Amino acid sequence: MKIHVVKEAGFCFGVKRAIRLASNAARSKAGKAYTLGPLIHNPQVVEDLEKKGVHAVKEIRKNRKGTLIIRSHGVHPHILKRIRTKGIKVVDATCPFVKKAQRMAKLLHDQGYQVAVVGEAHHPEVQGIVGYAGDSAMVINHNRMKRSFPRFWKLGVIAQTTLSIDAFKQIIGRLIERTEELKVCNTICDATARTQKATLKLAGKVDMMIVVGGHNSANTTRLTKLCKRLGTSTHHVETAGELRKVWFEGKKSVGVTSGTSTPEWLIKQVVERIRSFN
Ligand code: SF4
Incomplete structure (x- = not known):
């Protein structure tokens, strides 16, 4: 055979970078290193990081000693603001591809587009991107498209970074029929x-x-x-x-x-x- x-x-570049930043933080003298939720979606790597001093926590506590690492998925801007106001040291390991999607979401929102993110609504990356569009963005996927879908004047579309290009193309094809002006940002990562x-x-x-x-x-x-x-x-x-x-x-x-x-x-x-x- x-x-x-x-x-x-x-590992992709974004995951390698997040692991390097988290490991460096755990080795520094600033105290323990924490991530809000597991750093990446791989239990064996999370276990290994735990042994190296990078701990996944469920919530942000005031004056937590040490460094909080933002995962490669990124977070909702409100969460980032809350962390910073609590006096916690932050290392932002948000992947640059995710940052690009967040920036595009904000730009489209500021330009008056209804923002749509194609992806999984429950995924932390998507929830963060929605936050950058002022929480008014909608999340769409094949299931959502099966239901009745309103008509839009100005629709700006962003993809979850891990979406397949074919799935994105199919949904864009359907959206063209439902919009007067459609702006598409290809935020799928290389x-x-x-x-x-x-x-x-x-x-x-x-x-x-x-x-x-x-x-x-x-x-x-x-x-x-x-x-x-x-x-x-x-x-x-x-x-x-x-x-x-x-x-x-x-x-x-x-x-x-x-x-x-x-x-x-x-x-x-x-x-x-x-x-x-x-
Ligand atoms: S966006 Fe791409 S490069 Fe970045 S963490 Fe996700 S898969 Fe990796």
Whole structure:
């Protein structure tokens, strides 16, 4: 059985940067380092960071000693303001791609557009972007588009950074019919787009795909869906321990890919285990 690993798999630039900033903060003399919620959507990496002194907390407490790290997803501007007024030291690890989406949301709102964010309403990145549009932005996705949709004079559209370009194009196609003036900002991040493209190319050639990453990771779940939509047998695993030998019976080639929050060492463990089934 041949094993092919997507070259782009592993941490993206934004995740690497967030981990570096958090690790530096934990090593500094300013006290403990905290993140509001897990730094990234990968339980194994969060556990590793915890050992290094980066702790995920659920709420902001006044005068918390140490440094609070803003995650790569970014936060709602109200949260940032609250943190700063509480006298807490902040390190902003918001990914520059997310910052761009936040800036575009504010700009469109200031220019009088009704802002629409294409993505998942419950995702922290989307909630933050909505905040930069003065909380008046709406979140849309395929399910929302199935319901009746009002007509807009000026609509400005932004994408969640991890959205697939095809999903974005489909929704834009529908929105054109419902608006007089439509402004589209392509805020999909390069790293996600590259991984998705390389994954789909490989998925079209192999008998089965294994997608490695947190079960709570949006971009890993999306990669799994895209591979399945192609008709390729696909399994999403968080660790090598979740692989089942029976999946590989009769398979001549297997592709391995990962979300942008999956470390290389987890991918290596998965590849080693697949090799052991040969
Ligand atoms: S996936 Fe893209 S937007 Fe998200 S952290 Fe990585 S580089 Fe930034």
